[in-house]
Amino acid sequence: MTDDFAIRTEGLTKFYGDRRGIEGLDLEVRAGEVMGFLGPNGAGKTTSIRLLLDFLRPTRGHATVLGLDPRRDRASLHRRIGYLPGELAFPGRGRADDLLRFFADARGGVAWTHVTELAARLDVDLSRPVHAMSKGNKQKVGLVQAFMHRPALLILDEPTSGLDPLMQQEFLAMVRDARTDGQTVFMSSHVLAEVQHTADRVAIVRDGRLAAVERVESLGRRAVRTVEIHFADPVAPDEFAVLPGVSDVVVSGPVLTCTVDGRLDPLIKVAARHEVVDLLSAEPDLEETFLSYYYHSEGAGDAARTGA
Amino acid sequence: MLPALVRKTWRDDRRTVIGWAAGVAVFTTVYSGFYASFQGVADVKQDALPQNVLDFLGVADLISPAGYLQASVFSLLGPLLLLMCAVTLTARTIAVPEEAGAMELLMAVPLSRTTFAGQRLAAAGTVITLVAALPWAVLLIVIPIVGMDIPLSHVSAACAGLIALVWCFTGIAFLTGAATGRRGTVLAVTGAIAVATYMAHALSDVVDGVHWVRWLSPFHYFIGTDPLHTGWHPAELSVLVAVGAVTAAAGVLLFDRRDVGV
Numbered sequence A: 001m002t003d004d005f006a007i008r009t010e011g012l013t014k015f016y017g018d019r020r021g022i023e024g025l026d027l028e029v030r031a032g033e034v035m036g037f038l039g040p041n042g043a044g045k046t047t048s049i050r051l052l053l054d055f056l057r058p059t060r061g062h063a064t065v066l067g068l069d070p071r072r073d074r075a076s077l078h079r080r081i082g083y084l085p086g087e088l089a090f091p092g093r094g095r096a097d098d099l100l101r102f103f104a105d106a107r108g109g110v111a112w113t114h115v116t117e118l119a120a121r122l123d124v125d126l127s128r129p130v131h132a133m134s135k136g137n138k139q140k141v142g143l144v145q146a147f148m149h150r151p152a153l154l155i156l157d158e159p160t161s162g163l164d165p166l167m168q169q170e171f172l173a174m175v176r177d178a179r180t181d182g183q184t185v186f187m188s189s190h191v192l193a194e195v196q197h198t199a200d201r202v203a204i205v206r207d208g209r210l211a212a213v214e215r216v217e218s219l220g221r222r223a224v225r226t227v228e229i230h231f232a233d234p235v236a237p238d239e240f241a242v243l244p245g246v247s248d249v250v251v252s253g254p255v256l257t258c259t260v261d262g263r264l265d266p267l268i269k270v271a272a273r274h275e276v277v278d279l280l281s282a283e284p285d286l287e288e289t290f291l292s293y294y295y296h297s298e299g300a301g302d303a304a305r306t307g308a
Numbered sequence B: 001m002l003p004a005l006v007r008k009t010w011r012d013d014r015r016t017v018i019g020w021a022a023g024v025a026v027f028t029t030v031y032s033g034f035y036a037s038f039q040g041v042a043d044v045k046q047d048a049l050p051q052n053v054l055d056f057l058g059v060a061d062l063i064s065p066a067g068y069l070q071a072s073v074f075s076l077l078g079p080l081l082l083l084m085c086a087v088t089l090t091a092r093t094i095a096v097p098e099e100a101g102a103m104e105l106l107m108a109v110p111l112s113r114t115t116f117a118g119q120r121l122a123a124a125g126t127v128i129t130l131v132a133a134l135p136w137a138v139l140l141i142v143i144p145i146v147g148m149d150i151p152l153s154h155v156s157a158a159c160a161g162l163i164a165l166v167w168c169f170t171g172i173a174f175l176t177g178a179a180t181g182r183r184g185t186v187l188a189v190t191g192a193i194a195v196a197t198y199m200a201h202a203l204s205d206v207v208d209g210v211h212w213v214r215w216l217s218p219f220h221y222f223i224g225t226d227p228l229h230t231g232w233h234p235a236e237l238s239v240l241v242a243v244g245a246v247t248a249a250a251g252v253l254l255f256d257r258r259d260v261g262v
């Protein structure tokens, strides 16, 4: 590898006829990091991933994966990539272990103990025919397939879909182990909570464009929360409405409710001038607030500029 | 050791192949073995049909061993069965898994696109050839037993033609599947070409003034030379093989250029 990036795209663009799949994607995934690829359905996550794996050919732009060209170096690249497709369908009607042996052979041999370890970890019975498995078990076989050869780069499209919460936790532990072993993980999701506790950074796509790249720690600070303050005496709304980050101020008698974007400090400082009886602040629900901010508001443009 | 993808292809095609192989072997055995009992009634049947109808059916005469084999095995049913088998199996190389969404995992194997397509085609092509060679194997056994009076080299020439014909249509089917990734398109395009060129071959003998049309038909290169009476025609067989090779190569190239699973 010639640089420190596991994935690097420049202006990567794919149109399906007139329909935009992804446009102008500039993304850098550092070697050894876990990056979440976040966006609502139809945002262009699968399209981007399929471009990286040479299933799709870009309309414009270019991608480098592990320092290699996805098309020209397809063979050597796929030896070092573990890929979990978003829509899993298995070729053939054989048992899961037959299918995994095929992948092991095709990849030039894989320690079988590692395969059985992964299967035990995810609690999936490999002696059963894949086509007769439930969606969750199919997903597990797909995950074993992606992790089995200890690839340098894991590209996982909606990896937790179909997994029950317990298995989702196990999967996330596998991702953390992968990072510990120096593997790079690039995983898409339309649910922030999934990547929040494992990813180092998240890239957020919306409507076929990259909206932001953020460190996960900074996500919490950006959260919009609702604050309710009960004062001993009635207060004037104007005093609070002018504060930075504070909006939707409603005062009814001694009770103030408002929305705070970012730090709470300015609001608290002003509130402290009065006698405060009670203060309620809803835990920032990242799902509802942060993501809707990126997905639906025009503020996404600013967010992109402040990206990590 | 053979490439993993080739072995995987064979394993997945196993049932289909066994079914077709059994069908083709039984068909050839029954029809060729029936010659002894057929001889007696053949005179009657042949008199009942006008010569141009026999021509259209691709049947010169029904009484001689060559005429009988031509009518029973080589004119219609044999090629039909083998072409159906070839198209079915060829569709399964790319179009069927692609429509099923299974290409993403299948192509997760570390191979270039061209190697992938080449191995899929090689795997399917091998079993298709084996099935297409079954009439040959059966006839070389049955003909001496039944006591048909026909040179085995003539039978071999016709059987080789059958394989060459199957290669030709395998190439066409592969090209269609590799270029489009649609099973329905493979069946429709290959089927339409087979029917149209079969009729072109048959009609060119019957209808005046369209004699030249036969040159466009793979069936002409396969059976128009009358191998059961005249033996080997390497030039004609080469045309079929060449068409198969060129279309297959074009399929590999087109597959290397397009989006997969769109």
Ligand SMILES: Nc1ncnc2c1ncn2[C@@H]1O[C@H](COP(=O)(O)OP(=O)(O)O)[C@@H](O)[C@H]1O
Binding pocket: A016, A019, A020, A021, A022, A039, A040, A041, A042, A043, A044, A045, A046, A047, A048, B261, B262
């Ligand atoms: N095969 C296709 N043909 C046409 N449009 C497509 C195709 N695949 C995806 N799209 C469109 O591209 C956009 C991005 O889709 P996709 O990459 O699947 O999003 P995501 O994976 O984020 O849900 C969507 O608007 C979708 O409708």
Ligand SMILES: [Mg+2]
Binding pocket: A042, A045, A046, A047, A086, A157, A158
């Ligand atoms: Mg998707």
